[in-house]
Amino acid sequence: MNAIVCHQPGELEDLVLEEVSDPTVRAGQVEIEVEAAGVNYVDALFVQGRYQIKPNPPFTPGSEVAGVVVAVGEGVTTVQLGDRVLASPGLGGFAERVVVSASSCMTLPETLTSVAAACFTQSYSTALYTYTERVHLQPGERVLVLGGGGGVGLAAIRVGVALGATVYATASTEQKRAAARQAGATAVFDGDPDSLKQAIREVIDGGIDVVIDPVGGASTEASLRNLRDGGRLAVIGFASGPIPAIPSNLVLLRNRSLVGVDWGIWAMTNGARQQELLRRLLEMVADGQLLVDEPTTYRFSAAAQALSDLVNRNVVGKIALVP
Numbered sequence: 001m002n003a004i005v006c007h008q009p010g011e012l013e014d015l016v017l018e019e020v021s022d023p024t025v026r027a028g029q030v031e032i033e034v035e036a037a038g039v040n041y042v043d044a045l046f047v048q049g050r051y052q053i054k055p056n057p058p059f060t061p062g063s064e065v066a067g068v069v070v071a072v073g074e075g076v077t078t079v080q081l082g083d084r085v086l087a088s089p090g091l092g093g094f095a096e097r098v099v100v101s102a103s104s105c106m107t108l109p110e111t112l113t114s115v116a117a118a119c120f121t122q123s124y125s126t127a128l129y130t131y132t133e134r135v136h137l138q139p140g141e142r143v144l145v146l147g148g149g150g151g152v153g154l155a156a157i158r159v160g161v162a163l164g165a166t167v168y169a170t171a172s173t174e175q176k177r178a179a180a181r182q183a184g185a186t187a188v189f190d191g192d193p194d195s196l197k198q199a200i201r202e203v204i205d206g207g208i209d210v211v212i213d214p215v216g217g218a219s220t221e222a223s224l225r226n227l228r229d230g231g232r233l234a235v236i237g238f239a240s241g242p243i244p245a246i247p248s249n250l251v252l253l254r255n256r257s258l259v260g261v262d263w264g265i266w267a268m269t270n271g272a273r274q275q276e277l278l279r280r281l282l283e284m285v286a287d288g289q290l291l292v293d294e295p296t297t298y299r300f301s302a303a304a305q306a307l308s309d310l311v312n313r314n315v316v317g318k319i320a321l322v323p
Contacts, residue, residue: 002323003095004303007058009049012311015304020060023099030079030102031071036118036297037093038064039319040151041239042264044307046091055091061303062093062321066108066117076102084108086117094303096323103271106278109286119295119318123155124281125274126236126263130156130212131163132277133266134259135232139164141209144200144223147239148185149176151318152214154293157183159281160212162290168204170196170219172313179316183293193218200226212236220244224256232257239313295320 003020025031043061045051066086069079079085085105092098108117131137143160147153148169160167161184169180170191177188189199196219200208207228213220216238224233224246235258251258267274284290295318298306306319 001096002300003060003092004062004300004321005058005060006047009047009054009057012044012047012304012307015047015061015307017301017303020095023097025071025073025099027074028076028102029073029099030069030076030085030105031097031099032065032067032085032087032105033070033097034065034093034095034323035067035114036065036320036322037062037095037300038119038122038295039298039303039306039310039321040064040122041237041310043094044311047307060092060095062095062098063090064088064118064121065093065098066114066120069105070097073102078102079105079107084114084117086121088121094300094321096300103275106275106282109282111288112282112285112292113294115297115320115322116292116294118320119151120281120292121278122263123151123318124159124290124292125267125278126152126261127155127159127212128277128281129263129266130234130236130261131159134261135210135234137163137165137210141165142204142207143167143210143212144208144226145169145180145185145212146191146219146223147171147215148180148183148188149173149316150214150239150313151295152236153212154179154183154317156212156214157185158290158292160184162284165210168200168208170215176316179293191219193222196222197225207231210234215240216244217242218244221246221250224250227254227256229254230256232259234259234261236261293317297322299323
């Protein structure tokens with residue numbers, strides 16, 4: 001089969017598409033014919049050697065996939081041949097076939113395409129985990145999503161709306177702002193940190209209850225200043241690059257809170273609860289409560305370009321590789 005291979009961590013453009021050995025299915029495992037593989041920031045970190053976990057080369061990146069079950073190992077009863085599933089292999093997803101534990105698979109609702117499903121788990125789980133486990137969002141609260149045109153941002157908008165919040169967003173280009181509005185944002189700001197504080201105050205009377213921040217940089221402080229009494233700012237990541245230094249007096253004022261969100265570690269250490277969270281998300285999709293954006297697609301052979309475009313924030317929403 002063909003797979004994307006990293007022979008030595010370093011530059012994204014050093015990734016190669018080559019023929020590798022077919023995987024072997026063991027007891028408790030299933031083999032998935034990959035119809036799409038989600039492209040995530042963590043995949044770039046693996047390839048660049050910048051992640052805290054450093055796999056021995058050569059390795060195939062790719063942390064989430066969707067496709068069809070083509071082989072079932074001994075003892076597997078939860079999925080069957082021909083099932084459409086999503087799964088999180090951790091590594092190995094940028095390949096035509098991948099073997100995963102059957103317990104990591106979830107059957108897809110008919111309304112969810114394989115391409116969208118391949119980009120679903122990390123972004124939408126992060127959003128629901130943030131709202132339900134970290135900031136404890138209440139219906140009717142006001143949410144500001146920074147980076148509303150990115151993958152996590154669009155998921156945070158859609159999940160927030162589904163949970164009954166009024167959601168606002170920032171985005172850096174008109175194309176991304178249009179995507180944020182389509183996802184359900186009531187108003188979208190251009191994200192310029194120098195004008196963001198005043199722009200929010202002109203539109204949102206009384207301030208924000210929750211800020212979802214996967215961006216970092218100067219926008220963090222500007223949005224923190226708009227939190228009302230008891231407001232919470234959820235720190236998810238630093239896609240813009242700089243890690244902001246937060247003046248602690250702004251947290252003290254009005255009893256605000258800074259809340260860290262590390263969904264990945266939580267999911268790895270709370271497997272059963274993560275499965276429950278993901279099952280709830282898929283039920284929301286099946287019931288029509290939650291719509292899922294279709295990602296931009298690249299061929300497997302363009303994996304390096306896809307990762308580069310993701311890191312440089314050149315794409316609206318998510319990216320998926322297709323064979």
